[in-house]
Every structure is written in structure tokens, then in C-alpha cells.
Amino acid sequence: MSLALGCVADDYTGASDLANTLTKAGLRTIQTIGVPEDDRALPEADAVVVALKSRSIPADEAVARSREAERWLRARGAAHVMFKVCSTFDSTDAGNIGPVMDALRAAAGERIALVTPAFPETGRSVYQGNLFVGSVPLNESPLKDHPLNPMRDANLVRVLARQSAGAVGLIDTATVARGAEAVAARLDALAEEGKRAAIADAIFDSDLEVLGRAIIAKKFSVGASGLGLGLARALAADGRGTRDAAGAAMGEPVGGAAACLAGSCSQATLQQVAAAEAQMPVLRLDTAALLAGADAVGEALAFAEARLTAGPVLIASSATPEAVRALQAEHGVDTVGHAIEAALAAIAEGLVARGVRRLVVAGGETSGAVVDRLGLRAFLLGPEIAAGVPILRTAGRPEPMLLALKSGNFGGPDFFGRALDMMA
Ligand SMILES: Nc1ncnc2c1ncn2[C@@H]1O[C@H](COP(=O)(O)OP(=O)(O)O)[C@@H](O)[C@H]1O
Numbered sequence: 187m188s189l190a191l192g193c194v195a196d197d198y199t200g201a202s203d204l205a206n207t208l209t210k211a212g213l214r215t216i217q218t219i220g221v222p223e224d225d226r227a228l229p230e231a232d233a234v235v236v237a238l239k240s241r242s243i244p245a246d247e248a249v250a251r252s253r254e255a256e257r258w259l260r261a262r263g264a265a266h267v268m269f270k271v272c273s274t275f276d277s278t279d280a281g282n283i284g285p286v287m288d289a290l291r292a293a294a295g296e297r298i299a300l301v302t303p304a305f306p307e308t309g310r311s312v313y314q315g316n317l318f319v320g321s322v323p324l325n326e327s328p329l330k331d332h333p334l335n336p337m338r339d340a341n342l343v344r345v346l347a348r349q350s351a352g353a354v355g356l357i358d359t360a361t362v363a364r365g366a367e368a369v370a371a372r373l374d375a376l377a378e379e380g381k382r383a384a385i386a387d388a389i390f391d392s393d394l395e396v397l398g399r400a401i402i403a404k405k406f407s408v409g410a411s412g413l414g415l416g417l418a419r420a421l422a423a424d425g426r427g428t429r430d431a432a433g434a435a436m437g438e439p440v441g442g443a444a445a446c447l448a449g450s451c452s453q454a455t456l457q458q459v460a461a462a463e464a465q466m467p468v469l470r471l472d473t474a475a476l477l478a479g480a481d482a483v484g485e486a487l488a489f490a491e492a493r494l495t496a497g498p499v500l501i502a503s504s505a506t507p508e509a510v511r512a513l514q515a516e517h518g519v520d521t522v523g524h525a526i527e528a529a530l531a532a533i534a535e536g537l538v539a540r541g542v543r544r545l546v547v548a549g550g551e552t553s554g555a556v557v558d559r560l561g562l563r564a565f566l567l568g569p570e571i572a573a574g575v576p577i578l579r580t581a582g583r584p585e586p587m588l589l590a591l592k593s594g595n596f597g598g599p600d601f602f603g604r605a606l607d608m609m610a
């Protein structure tokens with residue numbers, strides 16, 4: 187397998203989002219969970235996205251895992267490695283985007299890394315280094331209330347400088363408008379000035395195509411799915427990929443029961459859970475009781491078992507920012523996050539033991555906990571349910587499953603029903 191592109195993603199939903207974008211751009215793409223122990227079983231591919239659960243762990247661990255993934259990708263021929271971060275730049279001043287970027291840039295032998303989380307298809311744009319979510323700056327968007335990494339500063343030059351050991355510059359929209367050569371020249375000039383990273387403005391896909399062309403010959407970059415699109419289109423222009431890879435992996439229907447789990451507290455997920463009430467039985471976990479030691483997992487599985495033969499169910503811990511803050515104030519952010527993730531993962535395991543083969547999970551950290559608990563190792567890419575959310579088919583498992591790992595912020599109000607329809 188000689189890869190045209192290697193990607194290291196800092197969470198599982200982000201990885202499937204990127205793999206979806208690369209697939210749509212014509213690259214045959216596989217998503218692995220961590221570094222595969224045995225890659226002989228993997229099908230031929232143009233791109234591999236190694237999914238890590240490294241967004242909200244100590245920075246030194248995130249660096250070590252990302253370096254291991256990068257080494258694996260390079261050994262399989264990846265000349266360019268992209269570090270996939272969230273399109274809302276989810277991170278804290280302690281990391282992990284800056285430390286991982288510093289380590290992978292140094293390993294690649296590059297003086298400077300181009301960085302952009304722009305993803306126009308989902309309303310993420312960067313102008314003068316400021317990240318917008320739809321029409322509002324990041325710090326005014328619902329991301330200001332994220333349970334693990336509240337984003338309170340939209341200026342990414344500043345945000346990244348607080349996390350990185352190196353200085354950070356800007357490639358502004360006027361430079362991007364002048365084309366790939368102008369971007370490459372500006373990147374060199376910033377490197378000469380001693381900058382080690384450059385936030386790049388991008389508003390439209392055409393900007394990301396310019397950025398992709400400017401850096402495809404370099405060894406390393408940092409971005410969200412939008413930059414993946416730019417890189418994939420630059421590769422396609424070079425004759426790599428080009429076949430219509432989308433939807434290839436649906437295969438035979440997998441049968442079995444279907445269920446949804448939601449651990450995301452994002453505004454989009456809260457709306458989707460509310461809309462699902464009209465379509466399927468919904469159990470809202472009593473998170474206060476869970477934290478107090480009640481058997482929330484057992485109760486949820488009893489709820490599901492009584493209903494699964496009739497149709498899908500949704501089990502959600504999702505709560506408003508006020509409720510999240512109250513629980514965190516009582517028990518601590520990490521304790522709450524881990525306890526709820528662990529409960530949803532245990533519920534997922536119980537659901538699969540009860541015959542669920544089609545599973546929709548909302549939330550990045552939540553998806554990480556669920557996929558790890560189920561021991562899933564690799565996915566083939568199926569059709570897109572909503573921007574950034576593909577259907578995934580497990581690879582290398584005797585009895586295949588279909589999954590949708592939804593980033594908290596993605597999808598319209600009818601997401602759960604739509605996903606289940608497409609996975610039927
Ligand atoms: N009711 C709740 N109160 C507090 N934290 C919660 C609640 N429900 C879920 N969480 C935690 O919030 C975090 C949501 O993160 P994640 O799953 O990545 O969603 P998103 O994709 O929206 O970022 C997880 O750690 C999850 O366990």
C-alpha cells in the first residue's frame with residue numbers, strides 16, 4: 187500500500203468526517219482506529235485516516251500517540267501527513283493542537299506548518315485569523331459552552347500561540363486570493379521571520395483548493411476537513427485517486443436491531459434529540475443519579491431490551507449548558523465527562539450483545555469511548571448522511587456493523603431518523 191495522503195485525526199468523529207471528505211473527492215480512504223496492528227488485512231487505499239482519541243488527554247500522551255501514527259503512515263509511503271483537528275479548533279491553552287503540531291512539524295523536517303480549520307460546507311470560515319461558526323465568531327457560538335473545551339477566543343493566531351512553543355503568523359485572505367504561489371511565498375517569508383506555524387484564511391472551497399496546491403509538496407499540515415478537500419483535489423489534479431469512491435463500502439445490509447446514543451451536549455445534538463422524541467422511544471439518562479452511583483447502565487439496557495424488537499431507540503445524556511455546569515461544579519469536569527462516556531460505552535456494549543448491528547453515536551469523545559469499548563479497529567466509507575457524517579462499515583469483523591459517528595455540531599434536526607433510514 188503506497189499512500190498518497192496520510193492523516194492523523196484527534197478524535198473518531200473528526201476522522202470519519204475527514205475520511206468522508208477525502209472519499210467524496212475521489213480518494214479511496216480507510217479509517218483505522220489507532221495504528222493497525224496488522225495492516226496486511228487492510229484493503230488497497232489512496233489515503234488512511236488514523237483516528238486517535240487524543241483531543242482531551244494530557245499533551246505528552248497526545249504527542250506520543252500522534253508521532254506513532256505519523257511514523258506508521260510515513261512507512262506506508264505517505265509523503266504528506268495532515269493532522270486533523272476540529273473545525274471549531276477544540277482545544278485548551280494546555281493543548282493539544284499546539285504540542286502535537288510542534289512535534290509532527292519537527293519530525294517532518296519542515297520549518298513551518300500551515301494551519302486552517304476552515305470547513306465552508308459546515309459554515310466554518312477563517313478571516314484575518316478569526317474563526318467564524320456560521321455568521322458569528324467562535325467565542326459567540328455554542329462552542330463557548332463546550333463541556334470539555336469551551337472556546338472563548340476566536341483569534342486563532344492568539345489561540346495557537348498560547349499552545350505552541352513556536353511563533354505563529356497569518357496568511358491572510360488577500361494572499362490566498364493571489365493563488366498558490368503567493369501562499370507558498372508567504373509561508374517561506376513567515377518561516378524566515380522565525381514563525382513556526384501560520385493560520386491561513388479560507389472562506390470558500392476555492393480558497394482551500396489554493397491552500398492544497400500550495401502545500402501538497404510539503405510534508406505536513408494542520409487542518410479540518412476543508413484542508414483535506416484542498417489536498418485531495420491537488421492530488422486528484424496530479425492523477426491520484428480520481429475514481430468515484432463514494433458509497434462503495436455499503437455492501438449487503440447488515441440486518442439486526444438499530445439504536446442511537448447521544449453524549450454530545452452541543453446545540454445541534456440537543457435539537458436532534460428533541461426531534462427524535464417524535465420518531466422513536468427516547469431515554470434521557472439521569473446523569474445526577476449516574477454520578478451518585480445508580481445503575482443507569484442496567485436501567486438503560488432494560489429500557490432498550492423491552493423496545494428493540496419493535497424498532498430503534500435513542501439513549502441520551504445530552505443536557506443544556508446550565509445542567510452541564512451544575513453537574514461539573516459538583517463532581518469536576520473530568521469525572522463527569524469520563525463517567526458519562528463510560529456509561530454510554532457500556533450501554534453500547536450491552537446493545538450489541540442484544541443484537542444491535544446498526545448504531546448511531548452523537549459526540550466525538552462519546553464515539554471514541556463507544557468504538558473502543560466495542561473493540562472496532564477499522565472502517566470502510568459509505569454514503570454521506572449529512573455534511574461531515576458518513577455511514578461507516580466495520581472492516582475485518584466476522585459480523586459487520588454499520589455505524590454513524592456524528593460530531594456533536596453536525597447534522598440537521600432530523601439527523602437520527604435520516605441516519606437510521608439510510609442504514610436500513
Ligand atoms: N449531561 C451531561 N453533563 C455533563 N457532561 C456531559 C453530559 N452528557 C455528556 N457529557 C459529556 O460531555 C462531553 C461531550 O463531548 P463529545 O462527546 O465530544 O461531544 P461533542 O461532539 O459535542 O464535542 C463528553 O465528555 C460527555 O461525557
Ligand SMILES: O=C(O)[C@@H](O)C(=O)COP(=O)(O)O
Pocket residue numbers: 197199200201203204271272273274276305410411549550551574592593594595
Ligand atoms: O471538524 C469537525 O468539526 C469535526 O470533524 C470534529 O472534529 C468535531 O468534533 P466533535 O464535535 O467533538 O465530534
